[in-house]
Amino acid sequence: MYDAQMPTSSLTPADLQARTARAVTAAVNAGLALGLKAAQPKVLHDVFSVVVHLAPAPVVVRVPVVLPPGLDASRQTARQARELAVVSWLDSHGLPVVRPSPLVPCEPVQRDGFSMTFWEFVEVDPSRTPDYVAEAALAARLHAVLRGYPGELPFLSPLAATLPTCLALLEENPGLLPPADIERARGEWALLSPLLSTREGFAAKFPQVSVQPIHGDAPSYNVLRTAEGVRYADFEDVTLGPVEWDLSFLGPQGAAVYDAAAAQVGVRALDPAALRVVDAARMLQMVVCHALVPQLPMLAEGLAPSLQAWRDTPFAGGLA
Known part of the structure; x- marks a missing residue:
């Protein structure tokens, strides 16, 4: 897979442009091989993934290009397959989601060193303004449906599968973070990992807090707003865990909105300690x-405010 070996120095603008071009070419070639018309490809998004509309076909290809360390080809394919399976199941149960494209097989596709997934094209309504706190209610509705998902999912994989490897990479590559920050991060993970690395460890600390299939990456943020309404999207991190994981960073107002919506759809309220x-x-x-x-x-620039906020908070958020 393209990013199997992590760069030790930052990619240049030319490197990034070349990576995007390779991802677009791979998406187009994969689409053509599957019988799609892709004469006018358009990049819709280019950050962690290159997202390409294979116009004129009503198909969007998501090509991950920024991958956490340790996510080899087999794990990446398994992760994508879980996402496709969960979203297909949600669609079959009437939840408004951005669906896998019905024009190609519902499976990850490997091409030119990339692993990609194919989705239906959805027209976004630019006049619809996000309100992430008010839209915390969306997470409750999603959780109500996801409770019934019968497939197997790993426990808190967005955290347990990537945080230790990212921390190890920081330790191996001085300069990405100051030593004091790395030392604090190591200490915080030593405190948190027994609680969050396994389902058994979480249950031992929070026996009163149930776990279930969850979105895994802030569902009130990861939606598309269309003229017909909201579509849930981006289930790359779908996982088993406490619903609190999907509500992190939304604060007391977001928690109150969620709890009110949860009561209406029969989902438990948030546990303040777990949150x-x-x-x-x-x-x-x-x-x-x-x-x-x-x-x-x-x-680096995008993470700067979060890094400073972390430095300004007590160790592990005051949990110690």
Whole structure:
């Protein structure tokens, strides 16, 4: 896979442009091989993934290009297959989602060193303004449906599968973060990992908090707003875990909105203690994402406010 070997120095603008061009070419070639018309490809998004509309076909290809360390080809394919399976199941149960494209097989496609997935093209309504706090209610509705998903999912994979490898990469590559930050991050993960690395460890600390299939990456943010309404999207991190993980960083107002919506759809209310733990873990996750800066240099500037906020908070969010 393209990024199997992590760069040790930051990619240049020319490197990034070349990577995007390779991803677009791979998406077009894969689409053509599957019988799609893709004469006018258009890049819709280019950050962690290159997202390409294979116009005039009503198909969008998501090509991940910035990958966490340790995510080899087989794990990447398994992750994408889980996403496709969950979204297909949600669609069959009436949830408004951005669906896998019905024009190609519902499976990851490998081409030119990339692994990609194919989705239906959805027209976004630019006049619809996001309100992430108010839209915390969307997470409750999603959780109500996801509870019934019968497939197997790993426990908190966005955290447990990537945070230790990112932390190790930071330790191996001095300069991405100051030593004091790395030392603090290591200490926080030592405190949090027994609680969040396994389902058994979480249950031992929070026996009163149920776990279930969850979106894995802030569902009130990862939606597309269309003229017909909201579509849930981007289930790359779908996982088993406490619903609190999907509500991190939304604050007391977001939690109140979620709890009100949860009561209406029969989902349990948020547990304040569990929410504090996942908030601390999410903050730590943002910090160790600096390990990805060589692959995506613009990430350093984007992470700067979170890094400073983390430095200004007590160790592990005051949990110690």
